[in-house]
Amino acid sequence: MIELPTLADAFNARRALAGIAIRTPLVRSELSDRVGQEVLLKLEILQPIGAFKLRGATYAISRLTEEQRKHGVVCCSTGNHGRAVAFAARRLDVRAIVCLSNLVPEIKVRAIEALGAEVRRIGDSQDEAAVEVQRLVDEEGMIDIPPFDHADVIAGQATIGIELLEDCPELEHILVPLSGGGLIAGVAMAAKAIKPSIRVTALTMQRGSAMAASLQAGKPVAVEELPTLADSLGGGIGEDNRYTLQMCTQLVDELVLLSEEEIYRGMRSLLLDDRLVAEGSAAVGHAALLAGRVELDGPAALLISGRNVDMRQIVNIAAHRPVEIGDLQVCPP
Ligand SMILES: *Cc1c(COP(=O)(O)O)cnc(C)c1O
Numbered sequence: 001m002i003e004l005p006t007l008a009d010a011f012n013a014r015r016a017l018a019g020i021a022i023r024t025p026l027v028r029s030e031l032s033d034r035v036g037q038e039v040l041l042k043l044e045i046l047q048p049i050g051a052f053k054l055r056g057a058t059y060a061i062s063r064l065t066e067e068q069r070k071h072g073v074v075c076c077s078t079g080n081h082g083r084a085v086a087f088a089a090r091r092l093d094v095r096a097i098v099c100l101s102n103l104v105p106e107i108k109v110r111a112i113e114a115l116g117a118e119v120r121r122i123g124d125s126q127d128e129a130a131v132e133v134q135r136l137v138d139e140e141g142m143i144d145i146p147p148f149d150h151a152d153v154i155a156g157q158a159t160i161g162i163e164l165l166e167d168c169p170e171l172e173h174i175l176v177p178l179s180g181g182g183l184i185a186g187v188a189m190a191a192k193a194i195k196p197s198i199r200v201t202a203l204t205m206q207r208g209s210a211m212a213a214s215l216q217a218g219k220p221v222a223v224e225e226l227p228t229l230a231d232s233l234g235g236g237i238g239e240d241n242r243y244t245l246q247m248c249t250q251l252v253d254e255l256v257l258l259s260e261e262e263i264y265r266g267m268r269s270l271l272l273d274d275r276l277v278a279e280g281s282a283a284v285g286h287a288a289l290l291a292g293r294v295e296l297d298g299p300a301a302l303l304i305s306g307r308n309v310d311m312r313q314i315v316n317i318a319a320h321r322p323v324e325i326g327d328l329q330v331c332p333p
Contacts, residue, residue: 002242005151007193010158010186013059017159020091021047021054024160026167026301030273035289038299040168042160044306045278049083049111051232051306053147056156056182057084060145061092063152069094074142076100076129078179078232079108080306081147086117097136099129105231107310125225126235148182149237149244157183161190164301171198172298175285177305178202178255179233181211181244187303188251199253201294203284205229206257210236214245215255227326229263229280229313232306256294260325261332262287268317270304279309 024046029039044052061073072095075085082098089096096117100109102124113119122132136142146153164171164187174191176184181202188200204212208226220241225234237245258266263280266287270276274286285302288294316323322331 003151004243004247005155005158005186005189007190009151009155010162010190013055013152013155014159014162016059016062017055017156020058020088023163026164029302031269031286031289035296037296039289039296040171040299040301041274041276041304042164042301043304044160045276045282045304049080049087050308051080051084052157052160052183052303053080053084054087055159056153056186057081057145058088059156060150060152061085061088061094064143068143071141071143072096073145074099074133074136075145075147076126076133077104077147078126078235079104080232080308082112082117083108083115083308085145086112086115090116097142099132101125101129103225103227103231103234105310108308111308127222148180149241150182151243154182154186154189154243154247156186158186158190160303161187162194165191165194168299168301170299171195171301173199173201173296173300175201175203175288175294175300175302177230177233177281177284177303178204178209178211179235179281180237181248183303183305184252185244185247189247192251200251202248202252202255203288204233204255204257205263206259208234209257211245211248212255212257214241215248215252220245227328229260229267229323229325229330230284232279232281256288258284258287258291258293260328260330262291264317264323264330264332265290268320271314271318276304277307277309277314278304279306282306
């Protein structure tokens with residue numbers, strides 16, 4: 001039996017994050033009037049590096065011993081975790097290598113390099129990048145900082161759950177983007193420990209969600225990784241998944257899968273209604289509410305998880321022009 005992270009771990013993480021990750025604001029969305037409930041936005045796009053991943057990566061690296069830090073850290077990532085590891089490693093003067101598949105957008109690759117980490121690009125899936133991570137661990141003794149399936153990473157993301165209920169104790173519902181499940185596992189664990197009645201909805205894309213398939217199968221399932229507007233939500237959950245599948249099974253109340261057109265509309269609404277630049281992965285809450293896919297029965301928070309989007313994509317969506325996703329053209333009527 002492994003020990004799952006607890007609310008006490010999340011409070012420890014909060015101390016370690018002070019001065020590195022910020023306590024992000026919770027602000028009212030323009031969607032509130034449209035859906036007839038208070039809709040609040042947790043602005044993780046305001047973190048240094050532009051995504052919540054800074055929380056988990058910082059806490060995990062802060063927990064390494066002096067000896068482990070000398071070996072350097074390595075990770076695979078759809079982009080934002082790599083950037084978070086690079087940022088946290090630089091602050092703590094630790095060498096970092098980030099392994100990325102060729103599906104990761106160029107803007108994220110350049111940002112990681114700019115933080116002084118070494119980038120290795122391997123294959124067309126997270127799983128192929130993960131093989132290189134394992135090699136660096138086995139042959140060079142580097143320390144793996146996984147993007148989601150790690151107790152300290154989950155505890156770091158869980159600090160968001162604490163902040164949400166401190167800033168809005170009336171909250172009834174939290175809508176969370178889902179990929180590997182570190183974010184939702186942490187947030188749901190902390191939020192339900194503080195307020196057991198709170199409802200947690202997972203949102204992800206129809207195209208290639210490994211966690212959705214794994215929750216349905218009751219065990220880790222690999223799915224083909226496909227290009228999507230929500231590129232930060234791609235990737236497998238690992239066939240030896242230890243924490244997040246179990247925690248998602250226990251803590252997630254409902255799961256909604258969104259089409260690329262719905263995500264496009266969500267990004268457009270974030271931009272035009274709430275005036276926020278965010279990734280497709282961060283727009284799934286808007287997408288689900290606009291598509292009428294989630295019913296709210298009280299004040300709700302949407303996690304606006306990251307803003308590291310290609311600006312050409314944002315400009316096209318603002319102008320209501322088609323966006324190319326692999327060989328798909330997305331442009332809702
Ligand atoms: C990583 C990420 C997610 C999903 O987090 P998981 O812990 O993998 O479920 C959502 N949004 C953004 C912007 C991310 O970078």
